[in-house]
Amino acid sequence: MLASLAAYQVPSTRRSIAQLANTATLYAALVAFMYYAYYHISPWLSLVLAIPAAGFVVRLFIIQHDCGHDSYFRARWANEFVGWLCSMTTFTPYALWRRHHTAHHAVWNNLDKRPTGGDIYSGCLTLVEYQALSPMRQRLYRAALHPLVSQLLLPPIVFILVYRIPFDTPKGWRKERISVYLTNLFIAGFLLTLTLLFGWQPVLLVQLPVITVASIIGVWLFSVQHRFEGSHWARQADWTPAGAALHGSSWLRLPKVLQWFTGNIGFHHVHHLMPRVPNYRLQAAHRAEPAFAANATGLTLWQALRAPRFTLWDEARGAMIRFPRRRG
Secondary structure: OOHHHHHHHOOOHHHHHHHHHHHHHHHHHHHHHHHHHHHHOOHHHHHHOHHHHHHHHHHHHHHHHHHHOOOOOOOHHHHHHHHHHHHHHHOOOHHHHHHHHHHHHHHOOEHHHOOOOOOOOOOOEEHHHHHOOOHHHHHHHHHHHOHHHHHHHHHHHHHHOHHHOOOOOOOOOHHHHHHHHHHHHHHHHHHHHHHHHHOHHHHHHHHHHHHHHHHHHHHHHHHHOOOOOOOOOEOHHHOOHHHHHHHOOEEEEOOHHHHHHOOOOOEHHHHHHOOOOOHHHHHHHHHHOHHHHHHOEEEEHHHHHHHHHOOEEEOOOOEEEOOOOOOO
């Protein structure tokens, strides 16, 4: 399978530059119009436009994501440079995120190698593990995974505050720690410049809603691509990259406009099987291999919106389930 799809893993410099240019240009133009609307039309219009602007930030994040896999350009330096530039808009320190994401690709949906550090998005407790928790810890875990908390409240906190501190970064990760500080420095300088030009109120009304909505969309995408009703988790003895890609990653069937804004990342089964495929070739790679459509778990937008309800892996049944009802 992989040999027949090798050609899709070769990036096109022309397509990469064109995608980056149209995404960045449209985003910059939309944000400029948001400031214009704040002063000359209505602050409410500026606020509404934060939704499509957030879509462009998500698309820039997908480009940054590809750079982290060295799949966007053939030259490593080009991936590094563009990935770092995108991180200034996504508020995500490039080098640190890339290293953590590389670790994710080595162990996704593997019950014996789940991430530590309280990761509630790419990790998953089994039903037995959940039942072994004390009543208080069960309540805390349920609260953390409640959609209002995990999908709406926490994402902006992660992108705006948590990513500003290398709190979970080993001291030996010098490059990754520096990336956090450089990202912070650039963001601070950029926001200060905008504040001097427009004042703090319009900057707050424009930039904060954009990154807030973008973080919610991005975290939702990441979580539903691995933890949904039909996803499969396995112990190390039964875990394989191909099996985890086809049965532990979703094929998110989004409307065309949403597929564009999310950079085709809905073809997540293809991405996990072949992470060197650039986002603009994921759909073509999916169509070229009949086994993908026959075996990958497809999710409609409605099913994906319901996916956060499935929180635990029941090893006895071999299925994702919701939290059991509390007695009394």
